[in-house]
Amino acid sequence: xxxxxxxxxxxxxxxxxxxxxxxxxxxxxxxxxxxxxxxxxxxxxxxxxxxxxxxxxxxxxxxxxxxxxxxxxxxxxxxxxxxxxxxxxxxxxxxxxxxxxxxxxxxxxxxxxxxxxxxxxxxxxxxxxxxxxxxxxxxxxxxxxxxxxxxxxxxxxxxxxxxxxxxxxxxxxxxxxxxxxxxxxxxxxxxxxxxxxxxxxxxxxxxxxxxxxxxxxxxxxxxxxxxxxxxxxxxxxxxxxxxxxxxxxxxxxxxxxxxxxxxxxxxxxxxxxxxxxxxxxxxxxxxxxxxxxxxxxxxxxxxxxxxxxxxxxxxxxxxxxxxxxxxxxxxxxxxx
Amino acid sequence: xxxxxxxxxxxxxxxxxxxxxxxxxxxxxxxxxxxxxxxxxxxxxxxxxxxxxxxxxxxxxxxxxxxxxxxxxxxxxxxxxxxxxxxxxxxxxxxxxxxxxxxxxxxxxxxxxxxxxxxxxxxxxxxxxxxxxxxxxxxxxxxxxxxxxxxxxxxxxxxxxxxxxxxxxxxxxxxxxxxxxxxxxxxxxxxxxxxxxxxxxxxxxxxxxxxxxxxxxxxxxxxxxxxxxxxxxxxxxxxxxxxxxxxxxxxxxxxxxxxxxxxxxxxxxxxxxxxxxxxxxxxxxxxxxxxxxxxxxxxxxxxxxx
Amino acid sequence: xxxxxxxxxxxxxxxxxxxxxxxxxxxxxxxxxxxxxxxxxxxxxxxxxxxxxxxxxxxxxxxxxxxxxxxxxxxxxxxxxxxxxxxxxxxxxxxxxxxxxxxxxxxxxxxxxxxxxxxxxxxxxxxxxxxxxxxxxxxxxxxxxxxxxxxxxxxxxxxxxxxxxxxxxxxxxxxxxxxxxxxxxxxxxxxxxxxxxxxxxxxxxxxxxxxxxxxxxxxxxxxxxxxxxxxxxxxxxxxxxxxxxxxxxxxxxxxxxxxxxxxxxxxxxxxxxxxxxxxxxxxxxxxxxxxxxxxxxxxxxxxxxxxxxxxx
Numbered sequence: 001x002x003x004x005x006x007x008x009x010x011x012x013x014x015x016x017x018x019x020x021x022x023x024x025x026x027x028x029x030x031x032x033x034x035x036x037x038x039x040x041x042x043x044x045x046x047x048x049x050x051x052x053x054x055x056x057x058x059x060x061x062x063x064x065x066x067x068x069x070x071x072x073x074x075x076x077x078x079x080x081x082x083x084x085x086x087x088x089x090x091x092x093x094x095x096x097x098x099x100x101x102x103x104x105x106x107x108x109x110x111x112x113x114x115x116x117x118x119x120x121x122x123x124x125x126x127x128x129x130x131x132x133x134x135x136x137x138x139x140x141x142x143x144x145x146x147x148x149x150x151x152x153x154x155x156x157x158x159x160x161x162x163x164x165x166x167x168x169x170x171x172x173x174x175x176x177x178x179x180x181x182x183x184x185x186x187x188x189x190x191x192x193x194x195x196x197x198x199x200x201x202x203x204x205x206x207x208x209x210x211x212x213x214x215x216x217x218x219x220x221x222x223x224x225x226x227x228x229x230x231x232x233x234x235x236x237x238x239x240x241x242x243x244x245x246x247x248x249x250x251x252x253x254x255x256x257x258x259x260x261x262x263x264x265x266x267x268x269x270x271x272x273x274x275x276x277x278x279x280x281x282x283x284x285x286x287x288x289x290x291x292x293x294x295x296x297x298x299x300x301x302x303x304x305x306x307x308x309x310x311x312x313x314x315x316x317x318x319x320x321x322x323x324x325x326x327x328x329x330x331x332x333x334x335x336x
Numbered sequence: 337x338x339x340x341x342x343x344x345x346x347x348x349x350x351x352x353x354x355x356x357x358x359x360x361x362x363x364x365x366x367x368x369x370x371x372x373x374x375x376x377x378x379x380x381x382x383x384x385x386x387x388x389x390x391x392x393x394x395x396x397x398x399x400x401x402x403x404x405x406x407x408x409x410x411x412x413x414x415x416x417x418x419x420x421x422x423x424x425x426x427x428x429x430x431x432x433x434x435x436x437x438x439x440x441x442x443x444x445x446x447x448x449x450x451x452x453x454x455x456x457x458x459x460x461x462x463x464x465x466x467x468x469x470x471x472x473x474x475x476x477x478x479x480x481x482x483x484x485x486x487x488x489x490x491x492x493x494x495x496x497x498x499x500x501x502x503x504x505x506x507x508x509x510x511x512x513x514x515x516x517x518x519x520x521x522x523x524x525x526x527x528x529x530x531x532x533x534x535x536x537x538x539x540x541x542x543x544x545x546x547x548x549x550x551x552x553x554x555x556x557x558x559x560x561x562x563x564x565x566x567x568x569x570x571x572x573x574x575x576x577x578x579x580x581x582x583x584x585x586x587x588x589x590x591x592x593x594x595x596x597x598x599x600x601x602x603x604x605x606x607x608x609x610x611x612x613x614x615x616x617x618x619x620x621x622x623x624x625x626x627x628x629x630x631x632x633x634x635x636x637x638x639x640x641x642x
Numbered sequence: 643x644x645x646x647x648x649x650x651x652x653x654x655x656x657x658x659x660x661x662x663x664x665x666x667x668x669x670x671x672x673x674x675x676x677x678x679x680x681x682x683x684x685x686x687x688x689x690x691x692x693x694x695x696x697x698x699x700x701x702x703x704x705x706x707x708x709x710x711x712x713x714x715x716x717x718x719x720x721x722x723x724x725x726x727x728x729x730x731x732x733x734x735x736x737x738x739x740x741x742x743x744x745x746x747x748x749x750x751x752x753x754x755x756x757x758x759x760x761x762x763x764x765x766x767x768x769x770x771x772x773x774x775x776x777x778x779x780x781x782x783x784x785x786x787x788x789x790x791x792x793x794x795x796x797x798x799x800x801x802x803x804x805x806x807x808x809x810x811x812x813x814x815x816x817x818x819x820x821x822x823x824x825x826x827x828x829x830x831x832x833x834x835x836x837x838x839x840x841x842x843x844x845x846x847x848x849x850x851x852x853x854x855x856x857x858x859x860x861x862x863x864x865x866x867x868x869x870x871x872x873x874x875x876x877x878x879x880x881x882x883x884x885x886x887x888x889x890x891x892x893x894x895x896x897x898x899x900x901x902x903x904x905x906x907x908x909x910x911x912x913x914x915x916x917x918x919x920x921x922x923x924x925x926x927x928x929x930x931x932x933x934x935x936x937x938x939x940x941x942x943x944x945x946x947x948x949x950x951x952x953x954x
Contacts, residue, residue, distance in 0.1 A: 057544055081550075089547030096545075101538040105637055106560050116546040151636045167546065296650050324650050351786050362798050476935040478886050480893050481927045484913070488920065579793040583893060598894055601801055613794060 003070075004174055004207050005031040005054075010067035012046075012053045021279045023049040025231040026067070031175070036201055036208040038218030038239075040254065041228035044276045047211045050228075051177050055094060056084045072174070089116040093168030097180040099160035103152035110148030113167045120171045135166035139196060158189035162196065169200065176200070179211045194221055215254055219243065224312070227251050230277045230287025233306070237313030246329050247307075247315035249292045255331045286318070294319060294327055341629060348625050355617040356610075360402060363606050364395055406614070422611035425596055430615075433585065433592030437577050439508055440516035444573065448520040449566065452527020457554070459532065467524060474521025480583045483514035487587065500589035511588045515580050519573045526569055530562035537561075560634065567631050571624045578616055674871075677947040684943020690936035698744035707735035718919055727925050730908075731915060736922065739903045740929055746904040747930075750818055751884035757823035759877050762830025767861050769831070770838030781835075784828055792825035796887060799824065800896040814898055818891065822884055833876050837869035871948035878941040882934040889930050905930045 012024040024046040031037050039047045052058050054069055056076060069076040071092070076084070088094075096102045103112060113135060114128040123131065129148065136144035139162040152160060161181060168176055178197065182190040198221055201208055210221055218225055218239070225242050227235045227250060235248040246252055253272040274291035277283055286292070289299040298318050307320035319327050455467040474482075490510060534540065535558055543553045581594035593612065600608040678684055702708075707725075713733035720728045727736035769780040787795075799821035800814075841847065842865065850860050866873075885905075891897035892906030899907075905926045912922035 055545060057541065085547045085549055087547065088545055094542075094545040096538060096542060098538055102542045104539040104543070104557050104561070106635055107557075115543075115548060120547060153637050164542075167542075294652065296652050298650060300653070318650070321650070325652075347782070347785070354786050359798065472935065472938065476882070476938055477931045478889055478934075480890070481909075481931065484916065484923065484927075488916070575793075579890075583890065586894070601797065601896070609798075613798070616794065 002033050003030050004033045004035075004072065006070040007050075007054070008068050008070070010050065010053060010069060011065040012049055012058065013063060013065050014059075014061045015063060016061055019280050022282050023062070023231055023279060024053065025279075025282060027228070027231075027233055028067075029226055029233065029236060031207055031209065033174070033207055034201070034205045035224065036197075036210060036222040038222035038225040039209060039211045039228060040213065040215055040218055040225060041234075042213055042276060044230075044279070045228040046231035047228050048179055049231075051094070051179055051209065051211060054177070055088060055092065056081075057088075086120070089168075089173075090120040090171045091173050092175045092177065093171070093173040094177040094179065095161070095164045095168045095181050098184045099157055099164055100184070102164055103160060105152055108149050108151055109155065109163050110150075113148075113163070113170055116167070116171050131170060132166070135170045136163070138169075138200075139163070139166045140192075141166070157185055158192065161185060161189075161193055165193075165196065165200070169204070169206065172204065173206065175207045175209065177209045177211070180213070181210070182217060183212070183214075190217070197221055215258060227254070231279055231282070232287060232303075233316060234288065235315040235317075236306075237309070237315075241310060241313040245309065245313070246331065247309050247313075247320055248288075248317045249294050249319070250288050251315075252329050252331050253291075286316070296324070340632065344625050344628060348621050351621050352614075352618050355621075356403075356406070356614050357399075359610055359613045359617075360399055361395070363610055364398075402610075422608050425608060426593070426611065426615065429591060429593045429596050432590060433581055433594060436508060436511055436515065436585075436590065436592065437581060440512045440577055441519070441573070443512050444516035444519035444523055444577075445566075448523025449527050449563075451520075451524040452562075453531060453554075453559075455524065455528040456531035456535070464528075468528070471521040471524040474517045475525070477517075479514055479518055479580045480587060482517050483511070483584055483587045486510045486514055511584050511590060514587075515577055515584045518580070519576055522569060522573070523566055526566050527562060530565045531558060534558045534561045564631070564635055567627060567634060570627045570630075571620070574623050575620055578620065674944075674947040678943050681943040681946065683939040684947075687936040687939030687941075687943065690932065691940060694744060694933055694936070695748060697741060698748050701741035702738055702745065705735070705738045705741070707738040710734065718915075718922075720921060728921055730911065730922055731919075736925060739908060740905070740925055743903045743905040743908050743926060744929065746815060746898060746902060747885055747888055747906070748933075750815060750822070750888050750904070751881045754819050754822040754826070754884045755877055755880045757819070758827040758830050758880055759873070761823065761827040762876075763834050763866065763873065765827065766831035766834030767838050767866060770835035771842060771857065771861055771865065773839070773842075777835075784831060787825070788828050792828070793887070793890070795825045796821045796891065797894075797896060800891060815902070818888055818897060822887060826880065826883070826887075829880065830873070830876050833872050834866075834869060837872055838865050841865050841868055875941055875945045875948060878937060878944055882937040882941075885930060885934055885937075 007030070008028050010024055010027045011022070014021040014023055027046070027050055029037070039050070041047045049058070049062070052062070053064050054071075054076065056064075056079070058064070064077050067077065071087070076087070079087070103109065110129065110132055113132040114125070117123045117128040117131055118125070121128075121131075132148060133144045136147060141147055141159055141162055147155070147159075147163075152163075155163060165176075165181075176197075181197075182193050185193065194217060197208060197210070200206055201221075208221070210218060212218055222239055224238050225236070226233050227242070227248065229250050234250045235242065235246065242251060243255070246255060250272070253270075256270045257272065272291060277287045277290070283289065283300075285298070285300040285302055286295075286304050289295045292299065296318060302318075304316045304318045304321075306314040306316045308314050309320065318324055451467040451471065455464040455471075458464050477485075487510065535554075540553060540558055543557045544550075548557075581592060582598055583594070584590070585592045585594035586598060596608065597612050599605075600612065711734065713729075715733065716725075716729050717731050717733040718729060719725060722728070725735050725737065727740060730736055730739065765780065765784075769777045769784075800817060838861075847860060847864060850864055855863075888897060888904055889906030889909065892904055893910045893913075895910070897906050897910075898904040908926035909923055909930070912919070912926065916923040
């Protein structure tokens with residue numbers, strides 16, 4: 001399979017008046033064509049910042065400090081703003097968390113979907129209108145022609161998110177980035193949106209990066225998963241690898257905190273104690289050490305490298321070092 | 337949309353009516369009639385005058401008479417100037433004030449919005465600080481102080497402009513700046529903070545993620561949303577220009593409505609005062625109505641909520 | 643990779659340290675005060691306001707001049723050691739007159755603002771809390787008052803209240819305060835009303851109602867304190883507006899009458915001869931501008947500091 005995207009040692013920091021916050025401290029991964037990758041982590045783990053770095057849409061104080069982002073062979077870190085403008089919305093589409101605030105309230109939905117078509121594909125108004133109508137039906141919005149001239153506040157939450165997806169896909173991008181697309185929606189709508197995304201991946205062969213804090217969501221849609229913590233990748237592997245043989249205590253924690261609806265005995269929910277690390281003063285060792293039940297002396301002193309567990313399955317944890325005590329994952333197999 | 341307009345027009349009419357009534361009765365409370373101060377009148381002459389102007393009738397009768405005349409658009413005779421009607425005073429003074437007022441407004445809006453955009457886009461940099469400094473001066477220094485300063489510097493010392501009168505188009509510049517100065521400052525600050533708020537919104541991020549250029553994002557997506565608070569400010573802005581005109585016209589020797597208003601206060605010229613207040617109030621209330629409609633046009637969310 | 647085996651010894655998790663909150667918690671006002679302190683302009687404004695208020699109260703007592711004695715021999719002098727800011731056309735000491743002017747202008751502004759505050763809060767909280775028809779009617783009334791520029795009302799009221807033939811003993815101060823109080827409370831009322839309407843739907847109000855609190859108690863104890871942010875800001879901003887109004891009125895001849903002096907009337911008196919003696923206009927104008935500026939900076943700073951959205 002060809003690699004659509006390859007990120008090598010990306011480091012992004014925010015230079016605030018209190019100092020440099022290292023939001024992403026050295027992240028590497030890749031994405032193949034037609035593949036769906038999930039990025040999982042809590043708030044502050046660096047997952048969104050990684051994507052904003054990819055799109056070069058960091059806010060004023062943010063800056064990519066190191067690393068390369070190879071998209072179809074081209075390093076986006078070095079690309080000019082003009083070049084990025086031809087890529088955004090065209091080669092890479094992105095949808096965001098809150099459909100309520102993601103659409104401009106003073107323009108019609110149709111107008112907003114037509115914009116990238118007119119800009120990137122050079123379509124005239126009529127052609128753009130028709131294509132937009134097509135897209136709206138593709139994402140499952142009924143009576144699309146009527147909907148085109150309506151305003152965002154006349155759409156329901158789920159429909160808005162569908163419209164967003166239509167807007168992101170209308171120029172047939174190679175990559176769709178979905179940043180917490182279902183977090184703000186009802187569970188039933190969530191399921192519909194995820195089905196839609198799987199559908200699109202199949203029909204259009206679009207690669208997808210799905211960011212979420214919900215492992216359940218990711219298991220359904222993605223073939224591979226990155227787990228991020230403290231601005232670094234904690235574990236990466238196929239969905240099967242991660243659910244059946246996770247090798248990082250944070251992943252264990254995540255898996256354990258999913259309520260088990262299959263269990264017949266009443267179990268207590270097991271949260272992960274503690275707070276995420278302060279990235280203003282990043283810890284020297286493993287960022288998860290303070291909260292880790294299995295932390296060892298070396299964990300506080302040195303940052304663990306990615307140890308290979310299996311081909312395509314790596315975990316950044318000292319427990320995977322040959323010298324470390326053998327530890328069994330405290331999770332039931334195949335929890336989902 | 338239509339019912340919204342109709343409802344607003346209805347409340348507008350009621351408001352104007354209430355204003356007229358209040359002002360009318362306030363007028364009657366003013367100490368001294370128009371004829372009490374000046375010349376020494378004999379009691380008989382005074383009584384004749386009072387009869388002539390209907391001041392001897394009970395207040396309510398006067399009120400109904402006034403309303404009747406008003407419905408014909410007749411604002412009555414001036415009490416101070418023999419043979420002149422309020423309508424005629426308005427006829428010659430209104431165009432003067434209106435011209436100056438419109439120029440000041442346009443100045444205030446255009447310059448203000450531009451400054452606001454420049455400041456917001458260069459937040460923290462020298463352009464921002466400069467624009468905000470000018471805006472702060474515009475807000476804190478009262479218009480009559482600005483006017484006096486301008487006259488002193490540009491007319492008296494530097495002789496670039498005329499201090500008095502409106503004989504040439506150039507003469508509009510100083511009064512327009514003095515009159516529109518504080519409005520421009522408000523618009524600049526409003527525009528800046530509105531734009532800064534808008535630029536932080538998700539839909540702006542989304543617009544950029546679609547690959548739209550920075551210019552398009554600012555001038556199409558951001559600006560229209562930022563204009564909303566500015567449009568809501570137009571009402572008070574007009575009010576400010578109106579009241580500011582009283583002093584500015586006096587200082588610059590401009591023969592407009594403001595000057596006549598001040599004069600009629602001193603003269604206790606009831607009808608003129610009343611006429612002016614009615615006119616001003618009507619103008620402002622109608623302007624507010626138009627602004628509300630404009631607001632609904634710019635922001636489609638409003639239509640439904642009305 | 644060769645690593646010393648003992649490094650792989652397990653260490654116990656420090657439970658207490660885990661849940662340690664990184665930064666100490668603060669109350670709303672502590673947080674706001676801290677942020678206000680960081681804002682240099684706002685602090686400058688605060689310092690100036692305090693300074694000018696104290697100067698107004700204490701200043702005239704310290705000078706041996708008063709504001710009304712006329713002495714034509716020393717009229718229209720510039721600044722000197724004897725008269726720091728010079729003298730006016732009647733030979734009165736400018737410095738003292740500006741301080742007296744401060745007394746009058748500031749008193750008017752403070753009292754009028756306070757009255758606006760009280761009326762506005764009462765009106766706004768009743769309208770906001772009651773809602774429904776009561777609110778509708780009250781707001782219609784507000785709309786009527788709002789649609790005509792307050793200045794016109796103030797002017798009309800001043801004309802009625804002022805009897806030019808018998809000047810009031812306080813120079814018309816009470817008339818001005820009354821006129822301003824009647825006209826400007828509208829702004830505060832609207833702000834309080836919108837705050838209350840937003841807050842009354844929140845759960846703590848429901849909790850209070852369930853525990854049997856009366857409406858009055860709810861308004862006074864819960865709703866108003868929680869609206870203090872915008873209330874404080876509005877009040878701070880209404881002071882410069884009052885100063886401006888007073889100056890404006892005096893300028894068109896409706897304000898404080900001689901020999902009492904307010905900044906506005908000082909400016910107005912100086913207007914005739916200002917081309918010859920510009921300083922006589924300059925000093926009161928500066929006093930007005932600096933004070934308005936100080937209050938504006940303070941108000942801006944307070945608005946930023948009290949805005950809960952900016953709480954870190």
